Amino acid sequence: MSTVVETHDHDGHHGPAKGLTRWLFTTNHKDIGTLYLWFSCLMLFIGGGMAMVIRAELFQPGLQIVQPEFFNQMTTNHGLIMVFGVIMPAFVGLANWMIPMQIGAPDMALPRLNNLSFWLLPMAFGILLSTLFMPEGGPNFGWTFYAPLSTTYAPSTVNFFIFSVHVMGVSSILGSINIITTIFNMRAPGMALMKMPLFVWSWLITAYLLIAVMPVLAGVVTMMLMDINFGTSFFNAAGGGDPVLFQHVFWFFGHPEVYIMILPAFGIVSHIIETFSRKPIFGYSSMVYAMASIAILSFVVWAHHMFTVGMPLAGELFFMYSTMLIAIPTGVKVFNWVATMFRGSLTFETPMLFSIGFVTLFTIGGFSGLMLAIVPADFQYHDTYFVVAHFHYVLVPGALFGIMAGVYYWLPKWTGNMYDETLGKLHFWLTFISVNVTFFPMHFVGLAGMPRRYPDYALQFADFNAMISVGAFMFGITQLLFLFIVIKTIRSGKQAKPEVWEGAGDLGLEWTLSSPPPYHSFTVQPQVK
Amino acid sequence: MKKLVTKLVLVMFSTLPFVIYSAENSDYNMPVGVTEVSQSIFGLHMLIFWVCVVIGVIVFGIMFWSMWKYRKSKGAVAADFDDNFWLEIGWTVAATAVLIWMAVPSTQVMVQAYDDAEGEINILVTGHQWKWHYEYMEDEVSFFSNLSTSQEQIDNKIPKGEFYLLEVDEPLVIPINTRVRFLITGNDVIHSWWVPDFAVKQDAVPGFINTAWTNVPETGIYRGACTELCGIKHAFMPVVVRAVEMEEYDAFIAEKMVLAEAERMLTSKEWTKEELMERGESFYMTNCVACHQANGKGIPPVFPALEGSEVVLSDSAKQIEILMDGIQGSAMQAFGDSYSEVDIAAVITYTRQAWSNGKNGDGAIVTPKDIVDYKNKIDL
Numbered sequence: 075m076s077t078v079v080e081t082h083d084h085d086g087h088h089g090p091a092k093g094l095t096r097w098l099f100t101t102n103h104k105d106i107g108t109l110y111l112w113f114s115c116l117m118l119f120i121g122g123g124m125a126m127v128i129r130a131e132l133f134q135p136g137l138q139i140v141q142p143e144f145f146n147q148m149t150t151n152h153g154l155i156m157v158f159g160v161i162m163p164a165f166v167g168l169a170n171w172m173i174p175m176q177i178g179a180p181d182m183a184l185p186r187l188n189n190l191s192f193w194l195l196p197m198a199f200g201i202l203l204s205t206l207f208m209p210e211g212g213p214n215f216g217w218t219f220y221a222p223l224s225t226t227y228a229p230s231t232v233n234f235f236i237f238s239v240h241v242m243g244v245s246s247i248l249g250s251i252n253i254i255t256t257i258f259n260m261r262a263p264g265m266a267l268m269k270m271p272l273f274v275w276s277w278l279i280t281a282y283l284l285i286a287v288m289p290v291l292a293g294v295v296t297m298m299l300m301d302i303n304f305g306t307s308f309f310n311a312a313g314g315g316d317p318v319l320f321q322h323v324f325w326f327f328g329h330p331e332v333y334i335m336i337l338p339a340f341g342i343v344s345h346i347i348e349t350f351s352r353k354p355i356f357g358y359s360s361m362v363y364a365m366a367s368i369a370i371l372s373f374v375v376w377a378h379h380m381f382t383v384g385m386p387l388a389g390e391l392f393f394m395y396s397t398m399l400i401a402i403p404t405g406v407k408v409f410n411w412v413a414t415m416f417r418g419s420l421t422f423e424t425p426m427l428f429s430i431g432f433v434t435l436f437t438i439g440g441f442s443g444l445m446l447a448i449v450p451a452d453f454q455y456h457d458t459y460f461v462v463a464h465f466h467y468v469l470v471p472g473a474l475f476g477i478m479a480g481v482y483y484w485l486p487k488w489t490g491n492m493y494d495e496t497l498g499k500l501h502f503w504l505t506f507i508s509v510n511v512t513f514f515p516m517h518f519v520g521l522a523g524m525p526r527r528y529p530d531y532a533l534q535f536a537d538f539n540a541m542i543s544v545g546a547f548m549f550g551i552t553q554l555l556f557l558f559i560v561i562k563t564i565r566s567g568k569q570a571k572p573e574v575w576e577g578a579g580d581l582g583l584e585w586t587l588s589s590p591p592p593y594h595s596f597t598v599q600p601q602v603k
Numbered sequence: 604m605k606k607l608v609t610k611l612v613l614v615m616f617s618t619l620p621f622v623i624y625s626a627e628n629s630d631y632n633m634p635v636g637v638t639e640v641s642q643s644i645f646g647l648h649m650l651i652f653w654v655c656v657v658i659g660v661i662v663f664g665i666m667f668w669s670m671w672k673y674r675k676s677k678g679a680v681a682a683d684f685d686d687n688f689w690l691e692i693g694w695t696v697a698a699t700a701v702l703i704w705m706a707v708p709s710t711q712v713m714v715q716a717y718d719d720a721e722g723e724i725n726i727l728v729t730g731h732q733w734k735w736h737y738e739y740m741e742d743e744v745s746f747f748s749n750l751s752t753s754q755e756q757i758d759n760k761i762p763k764g765e766f767y768l769l770e771v772d773e774p775l776v777i778p779i780n781t782r783v784r785f786l787i788t789g790n791d792v793i794h795s796w797w798v799p800d801f802a803v804k805q806d807a808v809p810g811f812i813n814t815a816w817t818n819v820p821e822t823g824i825y826r827g828a829c830t831e832l833c834g835i836k837h838a839f840m841p842v843v844v845r846a847v848e849m850e851e852y853d854a855f856i857a858e859k860m861v862l863a864e865a866e867r868m869l870t871s872k873e874w875t876k877e878e879l880m881e882r883g884e885s886f887y888m889t890n891c892v893a894c895h896q897a898n899g900k901g902i903p904p905v906f907p908a909l910e911g912s913e914v915v916l917s918d919s920a921k922q923i924e925i926l927m928d929g930i931q932g933s934a935m936q937a938f939g940d941s942y943s944e945v946d947i948a949a950v951i952t953y954t955r956q957a958w959s960n961g962k963n964g965d966g967a968i969v970t971p972k973d974i975v976d977y978k979n980k981i982d983l
Contacts, residue, residue, distance in 0.1 A: 135767060136759040142835040143902070209904055216832045222809065223792040223834060227732075227934055229905060311810020317793060318808060352675070354685040382795060382830075383806045384813035387717045391710060398702045405698045406691070412666045413690075417682040419675045430670070434663060441655035448705070450640075450712040451648045453804045454633050457795060457830040518631035523799045525830040528838035530757060532769050534630060 101185030103170045110167030121155035124148045129543040145529035146214035153217025164477045165338040169277045175584035176271045178262025180594040183255040191248035198241035205231040221309035221320040225301045236295045243288040250281035264602035276341030279369045283330045290327040325376035333372045339476025343429045350426035351418030357410040364403035381452045390449045397447035424498030428479035439467030460520025466513045486574045490590040491567030504552040511545030634799045641802035643712045719814040722784025730794025730807035733836030737775045744859040748773050750839045769826040774843035778852035787813045795831035819846040869945045870971045883953025899958045916964030944974035
């Protein structure tokens with residue numbers, strides 16, 4: 075733990091190094107946060123480009139642009155990149171930037187580890203993306219990589235995929251250790267656990283989830299590796315193995331993973347709603363308990379992804395009830411956000427618009443989630459576009475809106491410049507409209523019976539698929555505007571005040587620092603009342 | 604009236620204009636289906652949907668009203684409260700009550716749908732890459748069901764038919780008003796057998812036999828799909844079920860038994876090269892083209908070329924072994940158990956003559972008898 079206390083000006087002669095080495099060797103939480111965020115942005119456009127290929131092929135029935143084997147590589151890599159390369163690194167980037175500033179610390183507790191956990195990521199994704207250029211092509215078995223399609227029947231590049239997942243897992247675990255250590259050891263005096271900002275709380279819980287489930291993912295890919303190369307039969311029925319075991323292990327990782335991708339967004343949105351309602355968050359402690367209950371429940375609901383796999387009746391019912399239970403803490407959070415806005419004094423800057431978009435559309439994703447929890451109904455929904463609609467509603471206007479809201483909210487703090495409010499609002503409205511044009515009709519094609527991961531489909535789905543594709547192209551192009559706004563803000567803009575938002579000065583320690591903040595956030599620990 | 608209500612709800616669910624369009628097309632809701640189970644599930648689906656709509660209207664209503672009423676531009680001043688114990692307890696209890704209320708009918712329907720007792724007719728459904736195999740357990744009748752949509756339609760060379768990608772060469776035939784139990788398994792990877800109108804969706808997992816059942820009250824043709832990603836032709840292995848009167852079903856089974864007998868007779872027949880070629884070509888076009896392609900060039904390196912292959916050119920014994928037993932650890936499955944000796948012999952003969960292989964290789968003719976000999980050798 076750092077106990078450096080110096081009275082002279084620290085930044086004058088100890089700023090960042092110059093050139094490329096600043097980024098390669100940096101141990102500074104802000105630089106690493108920036109790296110994470112830019113990496114995530116790059117991956118957003120790569121994974122988004124894959125989505126554009128998918129939607130271009132699905133624009134009309136018949137095979138026009140790509141063949142099914144390439145289509146399957148696109149769906150698989152789109153999923154893997156968006157989950158592991160966009161949402162997770164973006165949240166880690168926000169954590170790196172904001173946690174030390176929100177708890178009154180100079181930096182993260184383990185800065186060298188921090189550097190390592192970032193630089194593992196480009197390596198992991200370099201390995202993953204390189205498979206697309208190999209003769210056998212990249213992974214083509216879906217981002218859930220069910221055995222034996224991903225073992226006995228996989229292209230040999232699956233070994234690169236497995237190695238890549240291992241590296242991502244190490245990166246996440248190291249990042250989580252760092253976050254937990256920072257939160258427990260470096261809080262400013264007076265900041266009790268129940269006084270921590272909700273974003274810090276959300277990340278503390280997320281980091282524990284990551285440490286608990288990343289080894290499970292590593293385990294399952296290692297079992298695959300053994301099956302493929304060393305003659306074991308974990309998932310090979312012909313050798314006495316069990317293909318369903320794969321799904322149980324995978325989803326034991328996979329379900330907490332789903333909440334890893336949403337909890338930090340809960341934290342961000344809570345801050346934004348209280349800032350722009352000019353009223354403290356309603357039910358702070360129930361917010362914390364709700365996040366903790368969601369995290370705990372996430373370990374006992376995994377088989378709701380597997381209702382059609384052939385489980386005993388008691389199993390189906392157990393996982394239905396436990397899944398329905400999750401609606402309670404999630405509902406409490408939504409009620410709390412609404413109650414925060416109630417009798418506030420509201421303004422609607424871009425971060426607030428994205429947060430309101432988040433609350434509304436994430437709740438719709440929650441409703442479809444509740445419908446999917448009902449086992450008998452799930453027999454009809456399972457593996458159709460209804461599921462695709464559901465998880466895109468919670469991940470795009472859910473997690474991604476949370477990230478964008480956070481970026482708009484803190485960008486003036488990071489850069490010292492205000493973003494262009496008009497462009498920001500334009501970005502929000504174009505995004506909000508296109509996201510709904512893209513994902514809402516997916517509910518209908520799913521209910522009508524279109525299965526997911528299909529490169530071609532029956533004629534009755536044609537109209538809605540064309541509409542979905544148009545929405546998706548619009549959504550894709552709109553994000554270039556986001557990129558433009560961010561770059562423009564970094565280069566110029568109205569000077570931002572330290573508190574940036576009216577009244578935000580009382581809401582968190584980050585707003586007491588200058589905009590942009592000093593290179594080492596708090597060299598003297600602030601006192602929290 | 605029920606339809607009208609459905610439409611209204613769909614409109615309310617979103618303010619987006621395209622919803623109105625979709626609400627007018629009831630094709631865009633879950634199919635009601637024809638069985639008791641599918642109808643109960645539809646009812647359950649609409650119930651949960653309604654619950655979500657009501658909660659949504661209340662929560663979003665309060666939220667949007669607050670956004671309107673307490674906007675700063677109108678001079679709203681923020682109140683200073685940040686909790687209310689009884690309110691929080693209240694909505695937690697209310698949410699719990701709604702969930703319990705929903706869990707009751709869900710459990711009832713689940714118990715109704717879940718029943719693995721034996722059927723009057725039991726059918727073994729096996730998912731293969733990329734076709735379904737149906738075996739009537741009582742009558743020892745079995746056949747494959749392949750997509751019958753032509754590749755030209757998929758490649759947009761000719762107009763698409765009405766049942767594009769929803770049609771097969773041989774649909775599964777079941778009698779109406781009879782309890783039919785499906786025993787579902789997979790041969791290679793996991794598939795999933797789904798018929799929306801029966802509300803039957805069950806994964807076909809290699810090494811496991813899952814059960815599902817139905818009792819169809821109306822004759823008709825019911826179309827479904829494979830719903831678990833199973834490789835490149837995942838979208839091209841539809842399920843088609845024809846539900847018929849009992850008499851027609853009996854006639855169908857009788858005819859199938861006669862055909863099967865005739866098929867067995869064919870093994871002992873003396874085959875000419877031309878006859879084998881003709882039969883082999885049609886078998887190849889149905890079962891082999893997906894991977895090895897019509898021109899025999901395959902999609903290397905995953906699916907090797909047959910044209911110019913050492914084995915196909917000059918090693919007929921090895922080729923028989925591969926066809927019969929498959930290649931472990933690859934996509935090449937064992938065809939020996941699923942197809943007749945005649946078909947195996949014919950397709951081997953065909954591949955040894957087709958393309959440039961007849962010219963460049965030994966062009967050996969493999970007869971059904973060779974296949975029988977191979978089987979006997981293994982048995983010893």
